[in-house]
Amino acid sequence: MEKFVINGGNALKGTVKISGAKNAAVAILPAVLLSDSPCTVENLPEISDVSTILKSMSALGADIKAINKSSVVIDPRPVKSYVVTKEMAEGMRASSYFLGALLGRTHHARVAPPGGCDFGVRPIDQHIKGFEALGAKVIIESGMVDAKAKALYGSSVYLDKVSVGATINIMLAAVKAKGLTVIENAAREPHIVDLANFLNSMGANIMGAGTGVIKIRGVENLHGTVYSIIPDQIEAGTYMVAAAATGGDVLVENVTPKHLESIIAKLVEAGATVNEYDEAIRVSMKKPPKKCNIQTMPHPGFPTDMQPQIATFLAIAEGTSIITEGVWDNRFRYVDQLTLMGADIQVDGKMAVITGVKGLKGAPVKAVDLRAGAAMVIAGLMASGITEITEIDHIDRGYERLTEKLSALGAQIKRVVVPKPSSNLKQA
Numbered sequence: 182m183e184k185f186v187i188n189g190g191n192a193l194k195g196t197v198k199i200s201g202a203k204n205a206a207v208a209i210l211p212a213v214l215l216s217d218s219p220c221t222v223e224n225l226p227e228i229s230d231v232s233t234i235l236k237s238m239s240a241l242g243a244d245i246k247a248i249n250k251s252s253v254v255i256d257p258r259p260v261k262s263y264v265v266t267k268e269m270a271e272g273m274r275a276s277s278y279f280l281g282a283l284l285g286r287t288h289h290a291r292v293a294p295p296g297g298c299d300f301g302v303r304p305i306d307q308h309i310k311g312f313e314a315l316g317a318k319v320i321i322e323s324g325m326v327d328a329k330a331k332a333l334y335g336s337s338v339y340l341d342k343v344s345v346g347a348t349i350n351i352m353l354a355a356v357k358a359k360g361l362t363v364i365e366n367a368a369r370e371p372h373i374v375d376l377a378n379f380l381n382s383m384g385a386n387i388m389g390a391g392t393g394v395i396k397i398r399g400v401e402n403l404h405g406t407v408y409s410i411i412p413d414q415i416e417a418g419t420y421m422v423a424a425a426a427t428g429g430d431v432l433v434e435n436v437t438p439k440h441l442e443s444i445i446a447k448l449v450e451a452g453a454t455v456n457e458y459d460e461a462i463r464v465s466m467k468k469p470p471k472k473c474n475i476q477t478m479p480h481p482g483f484p485t486d487m488q489p490q491i492a493t494f495l496a497i498a499e500g501t502s503i504i505t506e507g508v509w510d511n512r513f514r515y516v517d518q519l520t521l522m523g524a525d526i527q528v529d530g531k532m533a534v535i536t537g538v539k540g541l542k543g544a545p546v547k548a549v550d551l552r553a554g555a556a557m558v559i560a561g562l563m564a565s566g567i568t569e570i571t572e573i574d575h576i577d578r579g580y581e582r583l584t585e586k587l588s589a590l591g592a593q594i595k596r597v598v599v600p601k602p603s604s605n606l607k608q609a
């Protein structure tokens with residue numbers, strides 16, 4: 182087991198390059214199973230969620246060859262199995278995408294229920310609603326979700342809640358269904374558009390991705406393609422907030438500024454200087470942030486996956502800020518850890534009231550989930566003194582070469598092995 186040790190108080194300065202988007206990669210890789218020939222996927226981030234998905238695909242029988250550290254060629258033709266076990270899925274949320282991909286491929290999928298960050302309940306009722314609308318029978322038996330269909334027919338599906346996962350899974354099941362599928366109240370995140378572009382490059386016929394209504398006209402076959410994943414909106418946002426929170430000056434390269442509009446707006450409202458370029462954003466800040474209120478919402482609203490990071494930044498704002506979590510039931514579990522570092526945050530249900538303090542102090546804390554872990558790193562960079570962060574495997578799920586990228590910006594951060602507690606039981 183490892184931990185991060187951060188000696189805080191250094192302003193981040195310099196340039197950081199953003200990697201491929203985790204939430205696009207974990208949807209596009211399973212989508213390769215729908216192809217009748219090999220696909221090349223480029224700009225994959227080197228993160229554990231991607232290696233988990235690739236391991237699952239190889240266990241299903243796919244032939245996977247790495248071209249370099251961020252590109253693979255996947256031949257799905259040898260895939261015979263349609264079963265993704267709990268061990269294969271390793272408790273990640275995106276394993277649910279194998280349901281839509283395998284159902285779309287051979288009309289049968291048997292997948293362990295998805296895991297992922299713990300924000301309270303993470304149901305898949307909208308995914309199942311979509312599969313059933315396309316003609317599948319879905320049952321949950323012996324701890325597995327089993328979706329089966331004689332054939333899949335296009336249909337209209339209205340999502341009761343805007344759901345990224347359900348939108349993605351229905352797209353995967355519908356691309357080869359007979360006829361037209363319309364997803365209404367669809368999610369509009371950049372990774373939804375990236376998946377639609379990937380599928381269309383394989384010969385799919387998807388219109389409207391990025392809007393609330395996505396139309397999918399089923400096609401007989403999908404062929405191989407070469408495709409490069411979009412930059413990671415949340416990794417970019419995390420470095421932008423870290424730059425402002427440490428009073429630094431950072432050029433964040435390899436980004437799509439359009440995906441960052443809500444994050445830029447809030448940083449500017451808090452008093453940061455933000456310059457936009459074609460594929461880069463520069464963030465600098467010299468004084469403490471001003472308070473601001475934030476409501477997280479589905480895209481194009483302020484992303485829930487940036488909520489812990491921006492809350493950490495506002496912990497040292499002048500005045501009181503209010504953050505309302507509009508997507509998840511319980512995404513403030515990290516607040517207890519921030520309090521250990523001197524933050525003054527009161528949580529009441531989906532609302533956090535943040536009373537700004539002069540500064541945070543280093544302390545031993547833990548990453549309770551992926552983005553909470555990123556927030557702890559930002560807190561450690563902002564704080565005076567030493568911060569140790571354990572359970573960093575959460576962070577490794579979504580941030581490529583974090584210590585390397587931060588050290589290049591002047592951060593004093595290192596990864597240290599946590600010695601196993603010595604058993605003091607005398608040998609019998």
Ligand code: EPZ
Nearest residue numbers: 204274275303304305306307308342344345346486508509
């Ligand atoms: C995706 O999760 C992301 N994960 C999450 O990012 C992100 O927080 C979330 O979308 C919202 O943007 C991946 O893309 C792998 P949802 P997902 O379905 O698809 C409810 C990260 O940090 N809901 O959009 O699971 C659900 O409970 C991770 O990278 C239902 O009620 O999220 C939630 O309240 C953390 N029924 C809301 O909808 C369903 O069938 C949004 O969930 C599905 C969802």
